[in-house]
Amino acid sequence: MSHSFAQVWRKEVLLAYALLLPSAVFLAVFTYWPILRSFWFSLHDVMLGDSRIFWLGAENYLRLLDDGLFWKVLGNTAFYTLTTIPLSITVALLLAVALDSKLRGMSIYRSAFFYPVMIPSVAAGMVWVFLYAPGYGPINSALEFLGLPRLDWLYDSAWALPAIVLMSIWKYSGYFMLILLAALKLVPSDLYEAARLDGVGPVSRLLHITVPLISPTLYFVIVIGLLHSYQIFDYVYVMTQGGPADSTNVLTFYIYQNGFQYQDIGYASTIANTLLVFVLGLIGLVALTLGRRVHYMGER
Amino acid sequence: MDNAVNMVSATRALPLSSRVARWFSKSWKHFILTPLVLLWLSPMIWIVLTSLKTKVEVFDPDAGILPAVLNFGNYPATLSVAPFGTYLLNSVLVTGSILIAQLVTITLAAYAFARLEFPLKRLLFSLFLLQVMFPIYAIFLTNFVTLREFGLINTLPAMIVPFVASGYGTFMLRQAFRQVPSELSDAARLDGCGHLGILWHVYLPLVQPTLIAFGIISVVTHWNDYMWPLLVTNSDSVRTLPIGLGLLAKSDSGADWTRLMAGTTLVVSPLLLVFVIFQRRFIDSFMHTGVK
Known part of the structure; x- marks a missing residue:
């Protein structure tokens, strides 16, 4: 009896590994091997298309510390992440709260805010280059119409990165809004009713009832936002090529420049490792600060 | 039953100003959301409108937002390059x-x-x-x-x-x-x-x-x-x-926006069309990716 049980168990284990094999092979080759190899490259002098490899030790990392442009790029990346995510989540939350009731035309509104997610990043980037055009772009025409000064947007090193942030809010708020809408549906409406009867205003209802109750989802949206923020590469590549004066150069683009334009795989890998640490660090930070304060309805 | 009828006629009897106030308190959200929706849609509208303009119109500050004549020639021009x-x-x-x-x-x-x-x-x-x-x-x-x-x-x-x-x-x-x-x-x-x-x-x-x-x-x-x-x-x-x-x-290199926007319309439209047709499916899919 126990013998046959062991046999059945062994068969199940074999089956499990066989089922995992296809995924595991591709995960190993295209996710985990590159991370290990990237660390290995960062300790060497490696050129693209050259099979020779020379040991450098920590030299690439020391070079990184001395590289003024790297610190600027890191700052730009932090600026983009730390403005785009809070701003687009705030917009998303306000939209979601506005759409949450049995509003007429709700599905039209929802789709109108969501459709930018369906547009390829290259197309979105290109259209916004046109919209931001200093001479004939409609945004400047609108500013002039409102009596505001015209801006050089993507040609002005002070405005280029904020311009990409604005575009990103347009592109991603709708996605975050949808996820938040799903969470809002689960908030019991009698809570609002009770608060309203107690004379609690709409702003404090939002801050003290809605936000705590949907905090697990907000937390999740922040993590998704962090992962989406990588996509800024596409916009930088299409809209500015990192310029003017490296004011829109970000980590992913700087990796590309070093690896593909200067063919310096060793140094580019060093920056790529920094990017991984940067993103994992941010996610860890979010988990430790917000994750702890998340309010789970029901269990926990 | 009688009560309900009475209430309906009572609502009808309200003066116009308070009926407007009631209507407004129910639909004020639309006054905020409609301009926002237009703002969100404007890049897409701009793509399509530009693809129907002539090159001269794009750079002419007095030309207005709408194309003077619908010019579909940009589409075959894009497909040929x-x-x-x-x-x-x-x-x-x-x-x-x-x-x-x-x-x-x-x-x-x-x-x-x-x-x-x-x-x-x-x-x-x-x-x-x-x-x-x-x-x-x-x-x-x-x-x-x-x-x-x-x-x-x-x-x-x-x-x-x-x-x-x-x-x-x-x-x-x-x-x-x-x-x-x-x-x-x-x-x-x-x-x-x-x-x-x-x-x-x-x-x-x-x-x-x-x-x-x-x-x-x-x-x-x-x-x-x-x-x-x-x-x-x-x-x-x-x-x-x-x-x-x-x-x-x-x-x-930014010189021919009409042809470029015609190309953009062509590239963007397959997915947007599928999205419009299967809206509910798409919305549900993205909506529940966030709910664990």
Whole structure:
């Protein structure tokens, strides 16, 4: 009896590994091997298309510390992440709260805010280059119409990165809004009713009832936002090529420049490792600060 | 019944001003949302309007927002400068292959994680989940070197293989499999079904909504993907639609917005059309990706 049980168990284990094999092979080759190899490259002098490899030790990392442009790029990346995510989540939350009731035309509104997610990043980037055009772009025409000064947007090193942030809010708020809408549906409406009867205003209802109750989802949206923020590469590549004066150069683009334009795989890998640490660090930070304060309805 | 009738006539009898006030208190949201919606739609409207203008109109400050005459000539002009048919075919092949490969790998792996016991299960599951944190944007460089060594640069498989395994999809499907009551699989086992039979006949039909949701997200992601296809292709025969559009922009260098916006309309419209037709499905898929 126990013998046959062991046999059945062994068969199940074999089956499990066989089922995992296809995924595991591709995960190993295209996710985990590159991370290990990237660390290995960062300790060497490696050129693209050259099979020779020379040991450098920590030299690439020391070079990184001395590289003024790297610190600027890191700052730009932090600026983009730390403005785009809070701003687009705030917009998303306000939209979601506005759409949450049995509003007429709700599905039209929802789709109108969501459709930018369906547009390829290259197309979105290109259209916004046109919209931001200093001479004939409609945004400047609108500013002039409102009596505001015209801006050089993507040609002005002070405005280029904020311009990409604005575009990103347009592109991603709708996605975050949808996820938040799903969470809002689960908030019991009698809570609002009770608060309203107690004379609690709409702003404090939002801050003290809605936000705590949907905090697990907000937390999740922040993590998704962090992962989406990588996509800024596409916009930088299409809209500015990192310029003017490296004011829109970000980590992913700087990796590309070093690896593909200067063919310096060793140094580019060093920056790529920094990017991984940067993103994992941010996610860890979010988990430790917000994750702890998340309010789970029901269990926990 | 009488009361209800009385109430209706009472509402009718209210003075106009308070009826307006009541109507306003019910629909004030529309006054905020409608301008916002127009703002959100304006880039898309701008794309389409520009594609119907003439070159002169784009740069003429007095020309107004609407094209004076609808000029459809930009569309054939765009199609004649780049092989959009080839790009379209490549996009379909790449996106379709990724989807099919992913559905196979995630189904098998999710079943193992949901229903089987084996050593190192937790460690392996964490390794699958962790993939979500390492998207192609962070590891593209070494993947490029690897594919070069495989001799796959500038081929369709180069755009497919890095995405065959999906930690995210495995996670989604495992959650769905765990919702399936175990009585169902026990009954199938008594009928002589093996694990693979149970997976095929019991589990897969029951998790169809999850498969569709994952499929939609996968297709949207890879159909629109820009960076990776850009890096691994260097000839028109393997390029996808977004890469073709990017090239068109480069060659026009901003001078011919009408042709470029016609190209953009062509590239954007297949997915937007499918979205408009299957709106509810799309919205549901993206909506519930966030709810665990």
